[in-house]
Amino acid sequence: MTSSTLTRTPDATAPVPETGGGRRAAGFALRKLGLFVLTLWAAITLNFLLPRLMPGSPADAALAKLAQNGPVSNATKAAIEAQLGVPTGNIVEQYFAYIGQVLTLDFGVSYTFYPQTVSELVSTALPYTLVLVGVVTVVAFVIGTLLGVLAAWKRGTWLDSLPTLAGSFASAFPYFWTALLLLFFAGYVWRLFPTSGAYGPTATPNLSFEFLGDALYHAFLPALTILITSLGGWILGMRNTMISTLGDDYVTFAEANGLKPRTVALRYAARNAILPNLTSFGLALGGVVGGSILVERVFGYPGVGYLLFNAVTNQDYPLMQALFLMITVSVLVANFLVDILYGVLDPRTRR
Amino acid sequence: MTTQTTALPAIEKAPSPWQVFARVAATIWSNGKARIGISILGLFILLALFAPLIAPYGASENGFERSADSSWEHWLGTTAAGEDVLSQLLWGSQISIFVGLVAGLLSTVIAVLIGLSWGYVRGFWADVINFVVNLFLVIPGLPLMIVIAAYLSGGGIGMIIIVVVITGWAWGARVLRSQTQSLRSRDFVTAAVFSGERPFRIVFREILPNMTSLIVGNFFGAATAAILAEAGLEYLGLGDSSIVSWGTMLFWAQNSNALLTGQWALLFAPGLCIALLATSLTLINFGVDGISNPRLREGAKK
Numbered sequence: 184m185t186s187s188t189l190t191r192t193p194d195a196t197a198p199v200p201e202t203g204g205g206r207r208a209a210g211f212a213l214r215k216l217g218l219f220v221l222t223l224w225a226a227i228t229l230n231f232l233l234p235r236l237m238p239g240s241p242a243d244a245a246l247a248k249l250a251q252n253g254p255v256s257n258a259t260k261a262a263i264e265a266q267l268g269v270p271t272g273n274i275v276e277q278y279f280a281y282i283g284q285v286l287t288l289d290f291g292v293s294y295t296f297y298p299q300t301v302s303e304l305v306s307t308a309l310p311y312t313l314v315l316v317g318v319v320t321v322v323a324f325v326i327g328t329l330l331g332v333l334a335a336w337k338r339g340t341w342l343d344s345l346p347t348l349a350g351s352f353a354s355a356f357p358y359f360w361t362a363l364l365l366l367f368f369a370g371y372v373w374r375l376f377p378t379s380g381a382y383g384p385t386a387t388p389n390l391s392f393e394f395l396g397d398a399l400y401h402a403f404l405p406a407l408t409i410l411i412t413s414l415g416g417w418i419l420g421m422r423n424t425m426i427s428t429l430g431d432d433y434v435t436f437a438e439a440n441g442l443k444p445r446t447v448a449l450r451y452a453a454r455n456a457i458l459p460n461l462t463s464f465g466l467a468l469g470g471v472v473g474g475s476i477l478v479e480r481v482f483g484y485p486g487v488g489y490l491l492f493n494a495v496t497n498q499d500y501p502l503m504q505a506l507f508l509m510i511t512v513s514v515l516v517a518n519f520l521v522d523i524l525y526g527v528l529d530p531r532t533r534r
Numbered sequence: 535m536t537t538q539t540t541a542l543p544a545i546e547k548a549p550s551p552w553q554v555f556a557r558v559a560a561t562i563w564s565n566g567k568a569r570i571g572i573s574i575l576g577l578f579i580l581l582a583l584f585a586p587l588i589a590p591y592g593a594s595e596n597g598f599e600r601s602a603d604s605s606w607e608h609w610l611g612t613t614a615a616g617e618d619v620l621s622q623l624l625w626g627s628q629i630s631i632f633v634g635l636v637a638g639l640l641s642t643v644i645a646v647l648i649g650l651s652w653g654y655v656r657g658f659w660a661d662v663i664n665f666v667v668n669l670f671l672v673i674p675g676l677p678l679m680i681v682i683a684a685y686l687s688g689g690g691i692g693m694i695i696i697v698v699v700i701t702g703w704a705w706g707a708r709v710l711r712s713q714t715q716s717l718r719s720r721d722f723v724t725a726a727v728f729s730g731e732r733p734f735r736i737v738f739r740e741i742l743p744n745m746t747s748l749i750v751g752n753f754f755g756a757a758t759a760a761i762l763a764e765a766g767l768e769y770l771g772l773g774d775s776s777i778v779s780w781g782t783m784l785f786w787a788q789n790s791n792a793l794l795t796g797q798w799a800l801l802f803a804p805g806l807c808i809a810l811l812a813t814s815l816t817l818i819n820f821g822v823d824g825i826s827n828p829r830l831r832e833g834a835k836k
Binding site: 218221222225226229233234237238351352354355356357359360363364366367370371372378466470473476477480481491492495496498503506507510511514515518 | 665668669672673674676677678680681682683684685686687758762765766769770771772784788793794796798801802805806808809812813815816
């Protein structure tokens with residue numbers, strides 16, 4: 184009884200499921216974990232249901248496509264049918280077979296790149312996306328958040344209007360168009376950068392300085408695109424929360440106490456205002472695995488996003504399902520970790 | 535006796551939807567950025583409406599010189615299939631505006647229905663809605679959009695609108711739910727509860743009018759997202775590539791190697807139009823933000 188009253192927030196109207204018992208933090212983490220497992224299960228199930236809810240039979244289209252690449256063994260045929268729901272058993276049996284595949288990470292053979300397996304394709308594409316999108320996401324978050332703090336603190340000056348306006352314009356642009364512009368000028372007109380791929384045609388992927396330099400050179404334009412288009416969101420998010428925080432009593436109090444403006448801005452306002460941006464950052468890190476589909480498509484960059492594009496346009500359903508599942512699960516995991524971290528940083532959210 | 539009964543309704547009477555709308559519109563218009571946005575949007579709507587009259591040629595009318603540079607006959611040149619770029623641009627504006635309005639409206643309606651009910655109900659059903667909304671919030675939008683579009687291949691504009699709505703309603707529902715929760719404990723709601731109003735009426739007649747600015751803001755946000763999503767899906771070739779929209783123009787530009795041939799108008803014009811349209815909606819939203827959060831109003835100091 185006492186513990187359940189303890190876990191209640193002042194905002195008693197919120198429909199929060201009570202775990203009943205346990206200490207505050209542990210109860211919080213357990214409840215989050217339970218919710219995470221439930222969401223994960225729902226996402227996996229959604230991935231199973233999607234092809235079955237949609238009209239037409241992906242399996243027939245897939246088998247026809249696979250047959251063009253060469254004779255299809257009976258085992259492959261059975262695997263595809265099991266995965267895509269050609270009725271080889273009732274829906275419950277199919278569902279358990281699918282769960283088994285998910286647990287063993289066995290997603291079968293790709294049709295487009297037959298006889299390569301889905302897991303082989305994914306593990307080749309993943310490093311490129313992780314490095315490219317991952318590094319840019321961190322850089323954009325750091326620069327954007329700092330600019331947001333500056334904009335909010337210098338409200339009404341050009342330090343506010345320039346990054347804020349430029350940021351909102353950049354985020355209203357279709358980002359594949361920004362990518363096309365960069366590709367057109369820097370790639371084709373001025374010939375400063377390569378126009379597609381992750382490394383030159385003669386290079387073989389290894390860890391030599393030569394190859395890494397080449398890879399960096401190829402990654403520059405996609406990276407610049409993602410940076411330009413994502414910076415605005417971080418600036419605006421930080422600026423708007425920071426402005427609300429600056430109006431709070433404790434900031435006014437700190438100012439009235441004669442603390443240095445810099446201290447007030449960073450130690451008091453920014454520290455509290457960064458929480459929502461931190462949440463988005465966690466989610467963005469989870470989204471890194473999915474890559475940046477449109478940017479990777481424009482630059483023909485062989486990451487996960489481009490792989491998904493290829494899977495979709497070639498109706499490669501096993502590859503598509505596996506990629507979608509992987510992208511979703513990484514976002515779910517990131518969201519879960521952010522929730523836990525948020526609870527540690529801001530005890531008010533543990534309710 | 536009679537004087538008493540006539541005095542009361544004046545206090546109880548809620549502002550009519552038109553009054554609310556007029557007040558919101560006036561506040562938005564008072565914001566400089568929003569005025570620019572409304573002007574740009576108005577211009578696009580006019581161009582889309584009058585496309586049949588203004589456009590020099592039909593949208594898919596081909597047979598002109600292929601990949602031509604701009605000339606007196608073709609102000610923005612022609613495509614690789616010999617179509618007039620300017621005409622395609624004008625006709626294409628209809629699709630973007632239509633998708634933006636319809637998808638924005640539909641996802642706002644769903645967000646309002648779910649968000650407000652969710653904010654009002656308690657217990658089991660609140661948990662269920664919470665779970666479903668969180669699922670849709672967390673599942674990455676673009677990949678889901680692409681996967682659904684792939685399964686529903688070749689459905690045209692209707693399919694794109696459905697896909698955009700499925701992946702786009704959850705955020706609005708969440709925002710509206712928080713506001714409902716904070717409003718439901720206010721005095722006027724308590725008064726309505728005690729006077730025996732049904733929950734449905736309380737939520738949609740008493741609480742809803744107080745959230746106009748949030749809902750309007752949500753509409754513009756959703757419409758912007760829908761326009762960008764439509765363009766992205768069409769650019770990837772996942773929509774109906776036989777229609778003429780700004781997204782398909784970019785798709786064909788990429789397919790016909792307009793980058794190599796330097797067909798600048800074909801590459802820049804559709805993208806610029808999408809960007810301008812989306813920017814106009816973003817600008818209008820600045821004015822809407824000013825209604826709900828006076829701290830963000832033009833010229834307001836901290």
